[in-house]
Amino acid sequence: MPAFALILGLAFALFPRTMLVLTVALMLWLVHYGREEEARLQAIAITAAHDPGRCGQRAPVRIVLTNGSDRTITGITVDVRAREPGTSRDIAGMSVTTTRILPPGASWTLCEKLPALWHDATLRWPTLEWRVEKDSRKIVFARAGEP
Known part of the structure; x- marks a missing residue:
């Protein structure tokens, strides 16, 4: 050096x-x-919700990932968190990783099991507010010029 x-x-x-x-x-x-x-990170839309009607009781957390960027996603890890309405404390969460290839404009839906609770809480899963945290260090884009 x-x-x-x-x-x-x-x-x-x-x-x-x-x-x-x-x-x-x-x-x-x-x-x-x-x-x-x-801009690429902001163009990726990810939502999570308790949705046993579409996902079933075994894996009722529905996560929808939409690639609005101009590059193909070849891997992504996101943190999904749940909190009681009106509070700022997360009471449950999980990390979700996929190597599914998503070209620009494509969407993908996956269903996950309920995460473990972090705190003692009396809750009703359908009433929780769900949010997804994206981190650019956890998103893998195909190189420019690759499909």
């Missing part, structure tokens, strides 16, 4: 304008890349 710093320092000393232009170009590219990734 010290050798890299020495080479970089020498390059800045010998070619200050060129290195400044390259540094600014790199910073602009990183900002653009970050905005692009954020």
Whole structure:
């Protein structure tokens, strides 16, 4: 690492304008890349609900994933949380992972078992508020140019 710093320092000393232009170009590219990734993340719609009518009693948590981004999803992990209405404390949750390939515009529905309760709670599953947390580090997109 010290050798890299020495080479970089020498390059800045010998070619200050060129290195400044390259540094600014790199910073602009990183900002653009970050905005692009954020837009992809926001374009993915994921909902969760207690829905034994569609999923059955054995796995009544219905999760719908819609890929509204411009890239194919090749893997995703999301955290599904449940809380009692009017509260901010999660009382149940689970992590859901799939390697299902979802091209742009495609949707996929899966049914999961009820998660374990984290706290002692008297609850009715149908009344809980469900939410899904997406994390860009847990979404795998196909590379540009791949199907």
